[in-house]
Amino acid sequence: MDLQFIFELVGTYxxxxxxxxxxxxREHDVFGAGFMGFITAIGGGTLRDLLLNSxxxxxxxxxxxxxxxxxxxLTAIFFFKIMFRLRKTLFLFDTLGIALFxxxxxxxxxxxxxxxxxxxxxxxxxxxxxxxxxDTLTNATPILLKKEVYATACLSGxxxxxxxxxxxxxxxxxxxxxxxxxxxxxxxxxxYKLSLPQLDWKK
Numbered sequence: 174m175d176l177q178f179i180f181e182l183v184g185t186y187x188x189x190x191x192x193x194x195x196x197x198x199r200e201h202d203v204f205g206a207g208f209m210g211f212i213t214a215i216g217g218g219t220l221r222d223l224l225l226n227s228x229x230x231x232x233x234x235x236x237x238x239x240x241x242x243x244x245x246x247l248t249a250i251f252f253f254k255i256m257f258r259l260r261k262t263l264f265l266f267d268t269l270g271i272a273l274f275x276x277x278x279x280x281x282x283x284x285x286x287x288x289x290x291x292x293x294x295x296x297x298x299x300x301x302x303x304x305x306x307x308d309t310l311t312n313a314t315p316i317l318l319k320k321e322v323y324a325t326a327c328l329s330g331x332x333x334x335x336x337x338x339x340x341x342x343x344x345x346x347x348x349x350x351x352x353x354x355x356x357x358x359x360x361x362x363x364x365y366k367l368s369l370p371q372l373d374w375k376k
Contacts, residue, residue, distance in 0.1 A: 189245025
């Protein structure tokens with residue numbers, strides 16, 4: 174079992190937890206929580222694979238991803254009280270999920286022979302679209318449309334992966350370093366309330 178596969182399973186698990194927890198303050202039953210966990214976990218990667226014309230889709234090809242999703246959903250359902258005693262649990266799982274999928278999405282796109290710029294965009298797409306679908310279905314404003322540094326962090330990690338690969342850094346070291354780039358940027362941005370310059374449409 175290599176590091177990439179571990180990253181993919183862990184990222185899938187994190188997104189499943191994040192999705193299932195997102196319905197805690199809404200009138201959803203167990204099935205609703207499970208569906209949100211599932212769609213959040215597979216949404217970004219599935220859309221990426223469809224755009225890249227890659228089949229079979231990764232979660233269809235290997236049942237281990239479904240096990241990771243089920244594990245994440247069950248974790249959220251049975252331990253949600255413990256999780257919500259911990260501050261910003263949903264934020265933590267979401268951050269780890271986007272960091273993992275930013276890097277893995279970029280790597281998969283590169284393996285399919287696309288241009289590095291497209292690969293970086295696919296890495297970002299893999300990371301954010303599951304959350305966009307989650308927020309849309311729960312009638313929340315997608316975080317992508319807020320002024321937080323979110324997609325930018327994902328794109329930075331994807332670009333870092335591509336650059337370090339060109340520089341010849343070992344694959345496992347590259348995966349870890351690029352993952353940390355996303356996490357650090359996201360944590361610093363939230364901690365210090367950083368955001369990109371806002372457009373003044375009133376001018």
